[in-house]
Amino acid sequence: MIQIQSLHFGYGRKKVFNGLSLSLQPGHIYGLLGKNGTGKSTLLRIMSGLLFPTNGKTEILGFNPARRNPDFLRQVFMVPEEFYFPNVRIPAFVKSNAPFYPKFSPKQFEAYLKEFHIPQDNLLQEMSYGQKKKVLISFALACNTPVLLMDEPTNGLDIMSKSQFRKVMAGVVSADKCVLISTHQVKDLENLIDRITIIDEGEILFDQKVDDIMNRLQFKISFDSEEVKQAIYFESSLKGNAVILANSDGEEGRLDLEMLYKAIVNNKEGVQSAFK
Numbered sequence: 001m002i003q004i005q006s007l008h009f010g011y012g013r014k015k016v017f018n019g020l021s022l023s024l025q026p027g028h029i030y031g032l033l034g035k036n037g038t039g040k041s042t043l044l045r046i047m048s049g050l051l052f053p054t055n056g057k058t059e060i061l062g063f064n065p066a067r068r069n070p071d072f073l074r075q076v077f078m079v080p081e082e083f084y085f086p087n088v089r090i091p092a093f094v095k096s097n098a099p100f101y102p103k104f105s106p107k108q109f110e111a112y113l114k115e116f117h118i119p120q121d122n123l124l125q126e127m128s129y130g131q132k133k134k135v136l137i138s139f140a141l142a143c144n145t146p147v148l149l150m151d152e153p154t155n156g157l158d159i160m161s162k163s164q165f166r167k168v169m170a171g172v173v174s175a176d177k178c179v180l181i182s183t184h185q186v187k188d189l190e191n192l193i194d195r196i197t198i199i200d201e202g203e204i205l206f207d208q209k210v211d212d213i214m215n216r217l218q219f220k221i222s223f224d225s226e227e228v229k230q231a232i233y234f235e236s237s238l239k240g241n242a243v244i245l246a247n248s249d250g251e252e253g254r255l256d257l258e259m260l261y262k263a264i265v266n267n268k269e270g271v272q273s274a275f276k
């Protein structure tokens with residue numbers, strides 16, 4: 001559904017991507033992680049046709065996003081980290097924007113707004129940042145585009161809204177839809193994403209399905225110093241040592257995305273060797 005090969009991009013002389021390749025399939029929610037400034041937002045902007053690569057192939061739903069073909073644009077929705085709303089009420093916003101998205105469902109939009117407790121009759125510019133973000137997320141989901149790109153969607157959401165977000169997102173993935181979420185708020189995505197892609201210095205550092213991660217790695221608290229010595233990554237705490245071990249016994253466990261991310265950044269080879 002999304003094929004990127006040998007992507008090159010830079011802002012002027014500043015290189016961001018120097019040959020990045022990535023393939024995303026429908027039916028999944030992908031988590032895109034990486035340090036500040038590694039190019040996550042840039043990648044989403046290239047995918048949605050807002051920035052144009054200097055080299056390489058970017059194909060989404062059979063289209064080159066850079067051509068901004070209307071048939072492509074009506075099938076992709078991007079929720080950016082920073083956005084602008086006109087000073088109108090929600091019905092006026094829907095009236096002028098929904099016609100661009102043929103599968104927009106007013107019923108779904110209303111249900112999402114209700115889930116997020118958003119009043120319909122306020123002016124958009126008089127809403128708080130978090131409220132505006134929830135309007136945008138609700139609109140994005142109600143557009144039912146096969147490709148949904150979200151840049152830091154949970155930034156600015158309060159604790160209740162984050163769990164409402166997870167609930168709403170869990171219901172949107174379908175066999176023909178591909179969702180890519182860029183975030184630092186990894187805890188907000190736990191139990192939601194089924195594939196994790198980490199980029200670093202313009203390259204893919206790690207790209208695995210959550211099921212495969214759980215088959216290959218074990219996350220646990222350990223008091224056994226031998227086990228800690230063998231750990232791919234560990235963190236000491238008063239509650240014991242949080243460790244990541246190679247999952248040689250097929251143990252079932254719970255993914256700790258934050259630990260995994262730190263393990264990959266600190267001991268990439270160790271993590272990768274568990275997948276060989």
Ligand SMILES: Nc1ncnc2c1ncn2[C@@H]1O[C@H](COP(=O)(O)OP(=O)(O)OP(=O)(O)O)[C@@H](O)[C@H]1O
Nearest residue numbers: 011014016034035036037038039040041042043184
């Ligand atoms: N408009 C711009 N002009 C010039 N350089 C830019 C511009 N936007 C981003 N950059 C640079 O490109 C690189 C990638 O930026 P980008 O915003 O894609 O990173 P990111 O991974 O999304 O970061 P963050 O996690 O902080 O949101 C950074 O080094 C940044 O300084």
